[in-house]
Each structure stands twice: as C-alpha cells, then as structure tokens.
Amino acid sequence: MFAQRFFRPATALRSHVRRYATEPSNGGNIGTSAAIGVAMLAAAGYGGYYYKSMKSRKVGHESEAAGMPASKNEEKNIPAKPEDAGVKPMMAFKGGDQGFISLVLESVEEINHNTKKFRFHLPEEDSVSGLHVASALITKHKGPEMEKPVIRPYTPVSDEDTKSYIDLLVKKYPDGPMSEHLHSMNPGQRLDFKGPIPKYPWEANKHEHIALIAGGTGITPMYQLARAIFKNPEDKTKVTLVYGNLTEQDILLKKEFEELENTYPQRFRAFYVLDHPPEGWQHGSGYITKDLLKTVLPEPKEVNFKAFVCGPAPMYKAISGVKKSPSDQGELGGILKELGYSKEQVYKF
Ligand SMILES: Cc1cc2nc3c(=O)[nH]c(=O)nc-3n(C[C@H](O)[C@H](O)[C@H](O)COP(=O)(O)OP(=O)(O)OC[C@H]3O[C@@H](n4cnc5c(N)ncnc54)[C@H](O)[C@@H]3O)c2cc1C
Numbered sequence: 158m159f160a161q162r163f164f165r166p167a168t169a170l171r172s173h174v175r176r177y178a179t180e181p182s183n184g185g186n187i188g189t190s191a192a193i194g195v196a197m198l199a200a201a202g203y204g205g206y207y208y209k210s211m212k213s214r215k216v217g218h219e220s221e222a223a224g225m226p227a228s229k230n231e232e233k234n235i236p237a238k239p240e241d242a243g244v245k246p247m248m249a250f251k252g253g254d255q256g257f258i259s260l261v262l263e264s265v266e267e268i269n270h271n272t273k274k275f276r277f278h279l280p281e282e283d284s285v286s287g288l289h290v291a292s293a294l295i296t297k298h299k300g301p302e303m304e305k306p307v308i309r310p311y312t313p314v315s316d317e318d319t320k321s322y323i324d325l326l327v328k329k330y331p332d333g334p335m336s337e338h339l340h341s342m343n344p345g346q347r348l349d350f351k352g353p354i355p356k357y358p359w360e361a362n363k364h365e366h367i368a369l370i371a372g373g374t375g376i377t378p379m380y381q382l383a384r385a386i387f388k389n390p391e392d393k394t395k396v397t398l399v400y401g402n403l404t405e406q407d408i409l410l411k412k413e414f415e416e417l418e419n420t421y422p423q424r425f426r427a428f429y430v431l432d433h434p435p436e437g438w439q440h441g442s443g444y445i446t447k448d449l450l451k452t453v454l455p456e457p458k459e460v461n462f463k464a465f466v467c468g469p470a471p472m473y474k475a476i477s478g479v480k481k482s483p484s485d486q487g488e489l490g491g492i493l494k495e496l497g498y499s500k501e502q503v504y505k506f
Pocket of ligand 1: 293307309310311312313325326327328330331332333334335336337372373374375377378468469470506
C-alpha cells in the first residue's frame with residue numbers, strides 16, 4: 158500500500174515526492190544496511206542472548222565457555238556484572254514520588270548556529286535512563302533573579318538502552334529562560350531533572366502506519382518513536398516523517414533519518430519542508446501544507462493510522478489544532494481535521 162498510495166495527484170509536490178524504493182536509495186549499499194542491522198541487533202540485546210546461551214552450557218567459567226582461559230575474576234568467583242547475569246540495569250528515573258534528581262553536565266557539542274547537544278551523566282554508572290517510549294523528562298532551573306523556577310520538557314536523543322548518560326538536543330530561543338540557561342552551562346555544572354513523563358505508550362505494531370509531523374526541535378519525540386520502531390525486529394510499522402524548518406542548517410538529526418531511509422526504504426520516508434530553501438532544494442518549500450499531507454499520508458480509513466504532531470504553537474494550530482494542557486489534547490483542528498482524520502487518529506506531544 159505504501160508505494161501505491163504515495164502518489165495522490167498534487168502537481169506542486171511532484172518534484173519532491175519520491176516513491177518508496179524496493180532497494181536502498183544509496184544504490185543498494187547492502188554493506189551499510191547490514192552493518193546497521195547488526196548494530197541494531199546488538200542494541201536490541203541479541204548479543205546478550207547469544208552470550209547467555211553460551212553461559213547456559215555450563216562449561217566451567219564463562220570464558221571457558223567462549224573458548225578462552227578463565228579470567229582472574231572468575232577464578233576468584235567474583236560475580237558477573239548484573240547485565241551479564243540477565244539482571245535489568247538500574248534505572249535513573251523512576252517516576253512516582255522520586256522528585257527531581259540533579260545531573261552533572263559532562264560535555265557540550267555544538268550542532269549548528271543555535272542548537273547544542275548536552276550530555277548529562279546519570280548518577281549511577283551503568284544505569285539506564287528508565288525512559289520508555291514515548292516519554293520525556295522535565296528540567297527545572299531557578300536563576301538568582303527569578304521569582305519562580307522555570308520547568309520545561311525535553312526528550313533525550315540518546316537511546317533508552319544507553320548506559321551512564323542521556324543526551325539532550327536543545328535549540329536556543331531568544332529570551333527563552335530554559336534554553337538560554339542550558340546554552341550558558343559548562344561541563345561540571347548541574348541541572349535538575351524529573352521523569353519519566355509519560356506521553357504516548359508505544360507497542361510494536363500498535364498502528365500499521367504512523368506520521369511524524371514535526372517543526373524545529375519538535376523532532377526529538379519523533380526520533381524517540383522512530384528509534385524504538387526500527388530497532389525492534391518484531392515491529393513492522395510504516396513511518397512517514399514530515400519535518401518543517403526555516404533553513405537547511407536547522408534540520409536536526411538528518412543523518413540519523415537518512416540512515417533509516419536507506420536501511421528501511423519500504424517502511425520509512427522523510428519529507429523536509431523549508432521556509433527558506435537553498436538553490437536546487439529537492440524537497441518542499443514554505444509551510445507544511447494540506448497538499449503535501451494529502452499526498453504523503455494514507456487516507457483516514459485506509460489503514461490503522463496515527464499522526465503525531467510536535468512543534469511550535471502556530472504549527473499545532475495549522476496542522477492539528479492546539480493542545481489545551483499536558484493532560485488535555487484539545488479538539489482536533491487544522492489540516493488533519495480538514496483531511497478527514499478523527500481526533501483518535503492524532504496525538505499532540
Ligand atoms: C514533549 C516535548 C519535548 C520537547 N523536547 C525538546 C527537545 O528535545 N529539545 C528542545 O530544544 N526543545 C524541546 N521541547 C521544547 C522545550 O520544552 C522548550 O519549550 C524550549 O526549550 C523553549 O524553552 P525556553 O524556556 O527557552 O523558552 P520559552 O519561553 O518557553 O519559549 C521562547 C520562545 O520560543 C518558542 N518556542 C518554544 N518551544 C518551541 C518549539 N519547540 N519550537 C518552536 N518554537 C518554540 C515559544 O513560542 C517562545 O516564543 C520539547 C517540548 C515538548 C512539549
């Protein structure tokens with residue numbers, strides 16, 4: 158259905174609407190795909206499964222099971238690390254009444270003219286964040302001249318299985334109290350975090366096809382969802398990303414999404430729309446329009462479909478209608494309503 162449905166007539170869009178390929182769009186770079194596939198299997202815990210199945214053969218020490226001499230720890234009967242023994246790693250964010258925890262900023266990487274990646278160290282070595290998909294964290298900061306603390310949500314771009322740290326990708330907004338504070342931070346300083354803040358609980362194959370409609374830093378919850386879907390070999394969900402930005406430099410995580418597009422050409426497609434496109438730009442220009450969404454998304458009743466929306470307030474208004482509060486999705490409005498989708502088919506982050 159994906160390939161057929163992709164071409165609804167929309168003359169203005171033909172130049173940047175491309176068919177879902179049957180082969181990787183990098184010219185069949187099987188090597189890259191295979192390497193990513195192996196990496197994904199490892200990330201999904203298959204390496205661990207292999208390791209455990211070797212252990213279950215009970216050949217003396219674990220190293221002996223792998224055909225190597227027993228290590229000093231094994232000879233002294235020092236227990237294996239928890240994950241080696243099949244124990245789940247510790248979770249830094251536990252929810253409930255845990256409250257805020259203070260994390261140390263480990264490093265800062267400049268991504269573009271207004272966005273930086275911040276790596277925060279988790280309190281326990283070898284612990285994971287404890288975030289599930291989809292969920293976020295909230296940050297809290299109170300400067301010396303502030304009456305009340307500022308609290309803002311962020312979705313880490315590091316994988317949920319990553320140990321010892323989380324990465325935030327944060328764009329600096331003029332006069333934005335939290336983003337300005339983050340951009341002024343130096344390694345060694347601390348910030349308060351709380352979570353996980355549950356969003357949309359994802360399960361493999363919950364929907365046949367999803368749309369990720371994002372603007373600016375609204376891409377981070379979308380990346381969390383896409384990562385979870387494509388690293389799970391059981392999950393066959395088709396994903397269409399429609400991502401709007403001002404300029405080409407503002408497109409975040411482009412390399413990561415290109416990798417998905419090359420590895421899963423039949424299940425993942427990305428459409429980029431720019432307010433100020435460079436010369437020769439092959440994708441869309443202007444805003445995310447009704448024509449574009451009509452062209453690239455399935456019909457409302459065609460499949461089990463869900464659209465996820467995240468971005469600046471004017472984008473919500475135009476695409477889906479605004480969200481009333483963190484716990485109230487508000488009425489469906491905008492382009493998605495005009496195209497006939499139901500309120501239940503749309504989730505606003
Ligand atoms: C679930 C969720 C996850 C988020 N994840 C991230 C993330 O990973 N990285 C990140 O940088 N931000 C993310 N945000 C946005 C973030 O929470 C803050 O709103 C943002 O950092 C601005 O905060 P501020 O205090 O600096 O400025 P504010 O005073 O809140 O806003 C300053 C100006 O920026 C505008 N603005 C705020 N947010 C956005 C936006 N997302 N797009 C365009 N304009 C905006 C406001 O309308 C205002 O004009 C997320 C938001 C949500 C709801």
